[in-house]
Amino acid sequence: MAYHKKTIQFLISKSNIIIISFLLICLSYYLFKTVTSSIFLKDRDKVNVVFYGAGTRFYSLDRKNVNYLMSFSNSVKVVVPGGYGQYKVGAIGKLASLEKKPEIIGRTFSATTSTLVDLYFFQKKTQIYYDNLPLRWSPNFKEIFLTNSNANLIDRIFLYYIFSTNNKETFQIIDLRPFESGGNNSIFDYNSFYKKFQGSFFQRSYRDYDINVQIMYSASYRTAQLIGQMIEGEGIRVVDLSDQGRPIKGCLLVTNKNIVSSKAYLRLAEFFKCKTLIGETTVSDIILELGDLEKNWNID
Numbered sequence: 001m002a003y004h005k006k007t008i009q010f011l012i013s014k015s016n017i018i019i020i021s022f023l024l025i026c027l028s029y030y031l032f033k034t035v036t037s038s039i040f041l042k043d044r045d046k047v048n049v050v051f052y053g054a055g056t057r058f059y060s061l062d063r064k065n066v067n068y069l070m071s072f073s074n075s076v077k078v079v080v081p082g083g084y085g086q087y088k089v090g091a092i093g094k095l096a097s098l099e100k101k102p103e104i105i106g107r108t109f110s111a112t113t114s115t116l117v118d119l120y121f122f123q124k125k126t127q128i129y130y131d132n133l134p135l136r137w138s139p140n141f142k143e144i145f146l147t148n149s150n151a152n153l154i155d156r157i158f159l160y161y162i163f164s165t166n167n168k169e170t171f172q173i174i175d176l177r178p179f180e181s182g183g184n185n186s187i188f189d190y191n192s193f194y195k196k197f198q199g200s201f202f203q204r205s206y207r208d209y210d211i212n213v214q215i216m217y218s219a220s221y222r223t224a225q226l227i228g229q230m231i232e233g234e235g236i237r238v239v240d241l242s243d244q245g246r247p248i249k250g251c252l253l254v255t256n257k258n259i260v261s262s263k264a265y266l267r268l269a270e271f272f273k274c275k276t277l278i279g280e281t282t283v284s285d286i287i288l289e290l291g292d293l294e295k296n297w298n299i300d
Helices: 002-037 089-099 103-113 141-145 153-164 190-197 204-209 221-234 263-272
Strands: 046-051 056-062 067-072 077-080 085-088 119-122 171-174 212-217 237-243 252-255 275-278 286-289
Touching (some): 046 103, 077 089, 077 103, 085 089, 089 103, 141 153, 221 237, 263 286
Parallel strands (some): 212 237, 212 286, 252 275
Antiparallel strands (some): 077 085, 252 286
């Protein structure tokens, strides 16, 4: 009996060691993925964040210089990429929920602000927002930690720290009313906004390296132009939009071996989730073949 008892205890002990080892491996993997995917640990000059809800706000957070804040009216109509046409800001979350595509929120405000939105937050309970709330310059604890988002835990902690250690005076508030004229039937004036604020939210390091992009499209010049404006807004110069005449599956980024490890190239590959290829380029440093991006970002 004593022998059997010791055997059972040994097996239980061994089983516990296996379980604990497995849990430690899982925890280590989770921490590794969290750290490597954190936006704030990628050494960028700026991080662009949208908090979508009853009072939708766009933040461009800068490590050294000016932080920007914009608040969108729920009644203004904006173009929703993906062929959805125009929607009022207050209805975009409902659309994203019905389509089961939360990325619609990020894409919409990337298109509207001519930037690459890094992080977007939205309420777990979806509804259409009608009334406009007074501007709240800082998101609260609930918005940062208890809402849905593409941000991971480290990103949320960084955001909470940033807003906890800053005040309203550290943010330059951009008044969007001139671009939302027309009351309840107003349509956001993209062109005027882009002309006035182009370069306000860009990454300085991308400009320093002077890397440029050629965009190849097959169906829609307007969609290519929109993506070009977003890339320009990030600080990466777009030098050409060309009709390649044939669609490709997915999307493709082509560059030479000297550019492949550059921050600009890696940023585009990560944001658009494109395949990458080392090859010949002629009129630019990087070629972006849109492929399926034309469907995902379609505004025709």
